[in-house]
Amino acid sequence: MSEPFPTIRRPADRTQMILLFIVLTAGLAAGLAIYSSATSFITFIRTASSALFLPILLSLVLTFLLEPVVSFFERTTGKRTGSIFIVYILCAMLLYLLMQFIIPQWQSAWNSLQADLPRYIKGMTNYIRDLGLKIEAQTPFIDSADLVERGRSLGKDIVNTVIVGTPQSALRLGGLFLMVPLFTFFFLRDGSRILRSCISLAPNRTFEMVHDLSYLITKQLSHFIRGRIIEATIIGIVIFIGLSFTDIRYTGFLAVFAGVTNLIPYIGPLIGMIPGILVALVDLGIGGQFWWIVIVYFLIAQVIIDNFILIPILISRYSNLHPLWVIIAIILGGNAYGILGMVIGVPIVSTLKIIFIEIRQYRRTFSLSERLPESES
Amino acid sequence: MNPLWINIFHKKLEEESIAYFLGSVSIFADLDKRSRIQLESLMHLRTYSAGEVIFEAGDPGSGMYIIRSGTVQIYNRSVKNREIILAQLGLKEFFGETTLAAPSKRTASARASEPTVLIGLFRADINELAKRNPSVAYKIILSLSRVVSERLHVSDQLMNDLRLKHPDLFSTESST
Known part of the structure; x- marks a missing residue:
């Protein structure tokens, strides 16, 4: 019977210890290097994406808007690139005419607004202070929320943002004026080719379905984006006309602000009417004109024009979001990209909803036809 | 010549293009060269x-x-x-x-x-084509409907032949 070999546990010698130390150190260093490079890579991606996010998004919106016009010219000329140039020249001419007409007026309005803004903020602070005092007088058991101080600091913040932010936004706007037309040109010219290249990556078995779905989703998206932009423009024009009947100043700015904020459902129109009502309150006081402005903002623009006419015609019912989703989208968008994120957060969530619904509808269409023969038999 | 230069200056022959190939497919034979090139970009x-x-x-x-x-x-x-x-x-x-x-x-x-x-x-490509160049889309749809109706005629003929040869197969249909 052979004796089993005794297992001897030798303590690790010096060489092994050094080797283990080197391997561990190298591993740790490599891990740290990968981690730091990964974070810097993520930072790089974040910086690059935040710089490109807005121009690409605006270009996509513009592409969806201009696509029907380009297609119209392409039908007659037969050339895509030539048609895009025609549309660009027409847009440039339109912009030039608009600038000739609007810029001098808006420049003086903007200058006086910058001077008037502290006055409006003061008016708002006074109004809030009065309101606070009234609340305190009526409900003495509730501690003062220091509304005055809060209102004042909010006002100061707004003034600072406007005064400091204007040159920065002008610089950013300059960059956008350069990048957006360029990106839009390439999206208009090569958009379908880019989409086709992406679709071609799908495996053979799923390719056909992916292609069909992408077409349906793009169609719905262009319908939705065009609808939203046209809706915002019409609301802006209605408010401009409505306010023009009164002595209120900055009608143009107020109309543009109301139009842009109208892109956010439920909350947007409320935010959009705040500056108008504030200016009316400070400049005109509570009277006939003030109540007319409230009616224009609330009843005419929102209830009659938007809810009864525009939304049923322009926006498909299913792209409307539940108010809860709107709030979530605004909070998430605001956290990621500030005020801009708050404006574009909701359309992005609507887009995701459209994609989801299109996929579900597509699946339902084909599973429904599957069940038909059974029900017939 | 160096193969590298051959590759750089090698132009795609017309015979190699999809547009040229489409000309030999019955359904697209009626289309002119320009329309076929436009169609190629959608295929x-x-x-x-x-x-x-x-x-x-x-x-x-x-x-x-x-x-x-x-x-x-x-x-x-x-x-x-x-x-x-x-x-x-x-x-x-x-x-x-x-x-x-x-x-x-x-x-x-x-x-x-x-x-x-x-x-x-x-279908998505045809819709895209109809938006950009309706006349080409019209020609393709016309050719397609011709082919589909021809095939329908053939299958109708076959069905009739079958009905004559095996009337018992269609007896339930006639009774209803």
């Missing part, structure tokens, strides 16, 4: 290995395929799951055209019998 080139399934009966169908190279088997399965070969298609032949006009399910399965290159044309 999808897909490569299949031998035995690879292109689509199965019951799949959502959205367009047709033209065989650029290789062969394709069209088949169905019997109740006992036995494969029944319906057709063997070769170069320049096409299949799946019935789903081009309206979304419907594939009625038969298709499989590449050897390494095959197919050109796909789908």
